[in-house]
Amino acid sequence: MEQKLPERLTDGSVNSVRELIRMVEELVADGGLRPGDRLPPVRELATLVGMSPSSVAAAWRSLNEKGLLRGMGRSGTFVVKQTRPSNNIRWRPHFNPGVEAIELSTGFPDRNLLPKIQPRHFKGIDDLSAYSYLDNPVLDNLEKALRGIFEPEFDGFSLTITDGTLDAIDRLLSITTTRGDLVAVEDPGFPAIFDLVEANQGRILAVDTDEHGMTVSSLISALTMGAKVIISQPRAQNPTGASRNDQRMRDIVEAISKYAPQVTVIEDDHSALISGRELNSLAHLLPRQTAYVASFSKSHGPDLRLAAIFGPAELIDELQERRRLGPAWSSRALQRLLANLLLDDEALEQVEDAKHAYQIRRRSIESLLQIPGLTENQRGDGLNIWVPVVNERSAILSLATNGIIVAPGSDFKLTESIQEHIRITLCVSDGMLETIAPLLVSATSYATANWRM
CATH class of the missing domain: 3.40.640.10 (Type I PLP-dependent aspartate aminotransferase-like (Major domain))
Known part of the structure; x- marks a missing residue:
């Protein structure tokens, strides 16, 4: 279904290819045109805008190259969901700068839960x-x-x-x-x-x-x-x-x-x-x-x-x-x-034990943090917990002050969202989790106004 075009695109104020490109960019940015909106064919749009079909086609090619629009042949031209700008490489792990800290940001497994390598596991590795x-x-x-x-x-x-x-x-x-x-x-x-x-x-x-x-x-x-x-x-x-x-x-x-x-x-x-x-x-x-x-x-x-x-x-x-x-x-x-x-068999049993250990840690943290809206079927899985926070930066700073390093939720997001998050990796012992749990609970509720440098 074609989207009704915003009035400012057809009110006669657009008179050149450059102006048409800029207008569409503004409409996409402010929500006047939304991801998935289907635009009229070039000739029809040219009539509505008051420009030649060749000028509209030139603007559409430029917008397609920029990733704002996507031409799908007879299916039409669509507005593409925009991701936030990339600064070349997104994945830049936050390494611990040599200070003693509790590292919960890496996504690494707990080394104490990995299978213990025995001499028999090197069987057949002769050269x-x-x-x-x-x-x-x-x-x-x-x-x-x-x-x-x-x-x-x-x-x-x-x-x-x-x-x-x-x-x-x-x-x-x-x-x-x-x-x-x-x-x-x-x-x-x-x-x-x-x-x-x-x-x-x-x-x-x-x-x-x-x-x-x-x-x-x-x-x-x-x-x-x-x-x-x-x-x-x-x-x-x-x-x-x-x-x-x-x-x-x-x-x-x-x-x-x-x-x-x-x-x-x-x-x-x-x-x-x-x-x-x-x-x-x-x-x-x-x-x-x-x-x-x-x-x-x-x-x-x-x-x-x-x-x-x-x-x-x-x-x-x-x-x-x-x-x-x-x-x-x-x-x-x-x-x-x-x-x-x-x-x-022993190594497989150790892997199975690790799976259960991570599940227990997850349930414990989810319970302590009282993450809202979780039913049993909605509870997460794996090594990481996605924690909603009032303010991402304040939560990270609060935890860092207490020697706890977590991953910023914004690193994992392509598009902006109202709810902010941090990611916690379950890579420390159960006893350590109990020790730091109050600090995690406190940090999740930190708002910008509560934080003082």
Whole structure:
């Protein structure tokens, strides 16, 4: 349905291409034109504005290049949801500057909950010779272990290994997008993903989220605007902790099938084995276009630097062919170490214990902070808690004064929102959480007026 044009666009005050561009920019900025609004065809608009069709077409090309409008052929031209300006790289972790502090900002797992590596886990790692440059990039034992864990969900899918989740997403974007392609991402979401989209010369479409992940209405808007790729976290979403339920999974599949049946889906299951939620992957319903990425950084340790991709054979084959021009494979020594850990009952039990420990910590903090509106089905999952605060800056400063470092919620947001947040990582002991809980409670209620430098 076409949007009724604002009067100031058709009142005769616009007389040049430059003025038309500036007027549309102002209308988008102040809400006169909203994301998803469909604009009239060029000739019709030229008549309404009082300009030549060629002048309107020139303005539309410029606005399309700026990412304000998106032409969809016969479907029309649409206003694109705007993201906040990027200062090159968004993901700049807030490193502890050497002072003694309680670090809750990194998103790292608690090292005390990682599996304890034993001498037996190095079985088969005799040297670093790598038998041949033409060997299968996935170690047989690791493939056996992974298929034992993730099938039947990904029965029949091809499998490859990369150097972590972000490496996997980067490589998938490099073969599924070209310059200027629109990529739908969650908002709020993980800023490194935003950076990867732009590093691959894609354009970001922000998709709203709720307690079940991407909202269907916002996703449909992105699909109708021409999104070529969707990047979604199926559970333990970073930063919100949201997890997709069965109904949302089916609603998303229905939307994709109706509005963009050729779109590629990249699923980032970064918490995988320590997630307390069921995996509702789109892969078994959209097997020809879904790449599922499972990380082991949170369950087994960030320094392992390994992630698995399950996907359709043609996509995995293309990724591996392209990778042969570079590193060709991920370290088979590290693959063997991971395989040994995944086939070790004691190590698996330690991962299961860690999953339960994180769940207990989350429930404790959510209860202490009295985060409003949480039902059992709405409670988050994973390593991070998305905490609403009165004022983000004041909350961060209040906690920093007491030696507690948290992540600013604004780092994870593409669009402005009224509610401000901080992100807390559950990477300290239960006893420490009890000690700092009162400080967290106090900080969440700090308003600007309460803070004095």
